[in-house]
Amino acid sequence: MKFEAPVAVTEIAAFIGAELVGNSQLMATGLNEIHKVTPGDISFVDFEKYYNASLQSAATIIIINKKVECPEGKALLVLEDPFSAYVKLVNRFRPFEPASKAVSDSAVIGEGTIVQPNVFIGNHVRIGRNCLIHPNVTIYDHAVIGDNVIIHAGTVLGADAFYFKKRADREVIYDKLVSCGRVIIEDDVEIGAGCTIDKGVSGDTIIGRGTKLDNMIHIGHGTVIGKNCLIAAQVGIAGKAHIEDNVILWGQVGVNKDLTIGKGAVVLAQSGVPSSLEGGKVYFGYPAEVASEKRRELGWVKRIPEIWDKVKSL
Amino acid sequence: MKFEAPVAVTEIAAFIGAELVGNSQLMATGLNEIHKVTPGDISFVDFEKYYNASLQSAATIIIINKKVECPEGKALLVLEDPFSAYVKLVNRFRPFEPASKAVSDSAVIGEGTIVQPNVFIGNHVRIGRNCLIHPNVTIYDHAVIGDNVIIHAGTVLGADAFYFKKRADREVIYDKLVSCGRVIIEDDVEIGAGCTIDKGVSGDTIIGRGTKLDNMIHIGHGTVIGKNCLIAAQVGIAGKAHIEDNVILWGQVGVNKDLTIGKGAVVLAQSGVPSSLEGGKVYFGYPAEVASEKRRELGWVKRIPEIWDKVKSL
Amino acid sequence: MKFEAPVAVTEIAAFIGAELVGNSQLMATGLNEIHKVTPGDISFVDFEKYYNASLQSAATIIIINKKVECPEGKALLVLEDPFSAYVKLVNRFRPFEPASKAVSDSAVIGEGTIVQPNVFIGNHVRIGRNCLIHPNVTIYDHAVIGDNVIIHAGTVLGADAFYFKKRADREVIYDKLVSCGRVIIEDDVEIGAGCTIDKGVSGDTIIGRGTKLDNMIHIGHGTVIGKNCLIAAQVGIAGKAHIEDNVILWGQVGVNKDLTIGKGAVVLAQSGVPSSLEGGKVYFGYPAEVASEKRRELGWVKRIPEIWDKVKSL
Structure with missing residues (x-):
């Protein structure tokens, strides 16, 4: 996430109550989790x-x-609870804005x-x-939707990332x-x-051009889906x-976080x-393996009684 | 899908720019994909x-x-891209009508x-x-609902079929x-x-009398579910x-397209x-097999180490 | 479910047309299925x-x-169809109240x-x-929500239990x-x-303090989830x-009814x-077993061809 205008690192330090180490002349241009940082970012x-x-990011x-020692040209903001300081910055620079309509x-x-009845479209969306947004769709603040997009009823774009820090010493630990x-x-x-497509923690969740999603699909925070996927x-x-371009995922498939499914893969x-x-x-099973091999394995399982008979006869 | 009134085949030919071969006196009475055609239909x-x-349909x-040679009494409409011509006819004879309320x-x-607040009910529904439609339900145009039906909150009836033709030569391939x-x-x-229950491509998706669906169930286009299913x-x-009458499908079951589940079957x-x-x-597993056999198979899998020990001892 | 005020057992008997056996001076204080009864209840x-x-409950x-013989101090209400009589009492003492807004x-x-637009909040909720209720959420009558709760868009709290009695002799059997x-x-x-979280049949479905649910989760009627689950x-x-405290269930897990998942268990x-x-x-697979054992089992399955080769060579 990038700020609307750069903010002095000294202002950031004062706001979160941190000791500033290193270059105090810096201007921060954005706020990002480690997976998404670009120069100018606070992480x-x-x-x-x-x-x-x-x-080194x-x-x-x-x-x-x-x-610790500050890398050349950077700044450290030292305090006891960086996670809470980061959350404080998110709430300041992208505060939740309740809807008035x-x-x-x-x-x-x-x-x-065309926006059908009972649709919610948040701030800065x-x-x-030539899009068609069907009834009871919810589009949270800051979402960006291209041309010729169809969104069917009840779908939710931009709910919060499911991302928690465990605090073993608290009553509410997440x-x-x-x-x-x-x-x-x-x-x-x-x-x-x-469908539900969550917003990224600090970056973007992206559905690439020409990709088609059926019903009740869940896409987690920051996931990037290529073009022409089914x-x-x-x-x-x-x-x-x-998920790279031209990938096909069939019904009820589950995909773990932090991985890549290569171009044109098909998961049954x-x-x-x-x-x-x-x-x-083409892949199949849990854990997903090349489908032809997995089918051979299923065939072997069916032969266990035969193997046992053979063993007994020896 | 049947037209409100018959349409001359010559008018259809002119509208889609096709060469008319065969009986030019015909009146078209409907429009259907090949799986659903009845006499009078265009396919x-x-x-x-x-x-x-x-x-021969x-x-x-x-x-x-x-x-090609036209069967006796029929008409062919010859052009380069029948799929696009068919879509053009759908858009003409069942155009999307944006809701005004x-x-x-x-x-x-x-x-x-009783229709609770925040429900969307489309045109010609x-x-x-004595039905009860709970809040935030969406019922797309042309749906038909019987008596004594209860529909719980957030359910969507009649979203579009998930059905695409692959166009390998285009940028947007589906x-x-x-x-x-x-x-x-x-x-x-x-x-x-x-729940989400999609409309048929050209025919009807049907949920039979007395059938009860729990939450978050997806029913694809043109699927027919019998009576008294659970x-x-x-x-x-x-x-x-x-899905024939009296079938029971337990939680998170997945069912492929274009198949039949016989009367009274139970899938765990x-x-x-x-x-x-x-x-x-009673069936179980993936792929679903008779449950007693599948359980026996799971038992055999647990015996592999024993078989191995036996083999080593020979 | 408890009544607002106690009701004489004689009034109950008259209302459902039952023969009263035993203590006719009793006052009923609530109505509950057998799993949830407490003293004073009708079951x-x-x-x-x-x-x-x-x-003996x-x-x-x-x-x-x-x-049958009436236990000391209790009352029996004898009639042909107890299920229907119970339903009649539910409809009398907790009638459905259509929403006017x-x-x-x-x-x-x-x-x-904060209640965002297009939310439905039923009677007596x-x-x-300091809660945040996002758009298109539905909260059925009588739900109770604590402090600092966040509910994301499209979620449904309090839809009816999926619970039917089979009547083989009727046309509509459920x-x-x-x-x-x-x-x-x-x-x-x-x-x-x-998400969809159903109400209990007669008791409460409870999500314990600090528990965090991701998207599209279904929780059945009367399920109790402990504190700090993920x-x-x-x-x-x-x-x-x-589901006891501190349990973690990963994506697409399915959990049967009427069971307990112990404190701190993790299901992959x-x-x-x-x-x-x-x-x-930590558990894994179907049926879920201790993950390390299940992984060993998957390893054995892969070794079947090797076992077969060995057997053939003997």
Whole structure:
């Protein structure tokens, strides 16, 4: 997430109550989790084992819970609880704005787009031309939708990322990472009824051009889906997955977070994908394997009684 | 889908720009995909291997991409892209009509039926007597609902079929078959919260009398479900399946398209049904097999280490 | 479910047309299915094999279809169809009240709570302080929501229990047990988009303090979920399950009814839980077993061809 205008690192330090180490002349241009940082960004780290990754990332300003050596040209903001400081910044720079009406005045809706009754369109949403938004759809603030997009009834775009920090010492142990990313739906996408596509934690959840989603599909935060994919009903894809172009996922497939499904891969119905899959192949089962091999395995299972008979006869 | 009044085949030919071969006196009475055609219908075919099936079907008028011999008494409409011509006809004879209000003036709602707030009821919808439609339900145009039907909150009836033609030569490769079928809910059906039941491509998706659906169930386009079925939460049934009377599907079951589940069959939770199942039996697993056999198979899998020990000892 | 004020057992008997046997001075204080009865309650039994359980339960008044000996201090209400009599009482003491507006005047909403557009809040709903209810949420009558609760768009709280009595001799064979329980969401809970949490048949469905639900989760009637649980997208939990504190269920897990998942158990993605699981362990597969053992089993399956080769070589 990028700020509307750069903010002095000194102002950030004062706001979150941090000790500023390093370059105090810096201007922060955005706020991002470590997976999404670009130069100018503020990020945070609170586990020693991730210090190096964070300090060496593209982030210019790092909120950190120990006074370590500051890399050349960067700034550290040192305080006890970087996670809470980051959340405080999200709430300041992308505060939740309660709606005053069902279709926000700050939403921009293109020519030829039809919005059916009972639709909610949040603040700062942008929708392109010749779209059709069916009834009871909810589009949270800041979503961006291209041209010729169809969204069927009851679908929800931009609900919060499901992302919590565990605080074993508290009564309520899951502490929410407030998300400030967006949902981006490119041109010519169709989304079925009753789908949920979450916003990214700090970056964007993207559905690529020409991709078609059936009903009741869940897409987690920050997941990026390529162009011309076909996703059947009740598929679930966790956060920060990368589904490349021309992938086909059949019904009720489950896809883990933080993995890549390569271009043109096909995953058959009800399969579970725990880790990355190479493109261009057909997969099946849990864990998903090349379908022809998995079918052979199922055949072997059926032969166990025969093997046992043979063993007994020896 | 049947037209409100018959249309001359010559008018159809002119509208889609086709060469008319055969009986030019015919009147078209409807428009249907090949799986649903009845006499009087226009259908289309664009793959040579399906020519015979299409020409010999009940369809009276066939849109086709090659000038072949016309069966006696029928008419061919010859042009390069039958799929696009068919879509053009759907858009002409069942055009999408944007809603001007949440409950259409053209909807007919029976005596004693309660419609809760935030419900959308589209054009030409018919709802019987003594129904209860809970909040945030969406009923697309042309749906037909019987008497004593209960529909829980957030459910969507009549979203578009998930049906595309692949156009490998285009930038957006999936070309949508615009659907003109309906959803029909018979008397005494109860549908849980957050379900999605798609309209047929050209025919009807039907939920038979007395069938009860739990929450978050997906029913694909043109699927026909019999009477007195019991379907548990999160079941997904693909398009054009036929579920006969008294079938029970437990939670999270997935059912493939174009198959039949016979009368009284029971499919246990999380099973996957890739092909037709005989009635009167209990099934389990993926692929779903008779439950007692599948359980025996799971038992054999647990014995593999024992078999291995035995083999090593020989 | 408890009545607003006690009702004389003689009045109950007259209303349902039952013969009163035993203590005719009793006052009924509530109405409950057998799993939930407390002293003062009316319950019902219509199968001889459950007579003893029902007569010896905490229920003070039992609707029964045979004149048996009445336990000391209790009352029997004898008639032919106890199920229908019970439903008649539910409809009398907790009648469905059609909404006159989207947010009922009888709902109580705490200070600092934000209700976004297109939300439905039913009669007698109570919502605490500092909650955020996103658009197109439906909250059925009588639900109780604590403080600091976030409910994302399209979620449905309090739809009816999926619970039917089979009447083989009728045309419509599934006869509905009208539910009169509630949904209770404790403080600091977050519920994702497109979830459905059903009300209890007569008791409460409870989501414990600090528990976080992702999107499209189904929770059946009367299920009780403990504190600080984490439930990922598309999980389905059937009715009357008990999920203890600190349980983690990953995506697309299915959980059967009438079981307990012990404190701190973790169930990996797509697993199916047919029966109770001990706390503190990690589970996987269908049926869910201790993950390390299940992984070993998957390894053995892959070794079947090797075993076969060995057998052949003997």
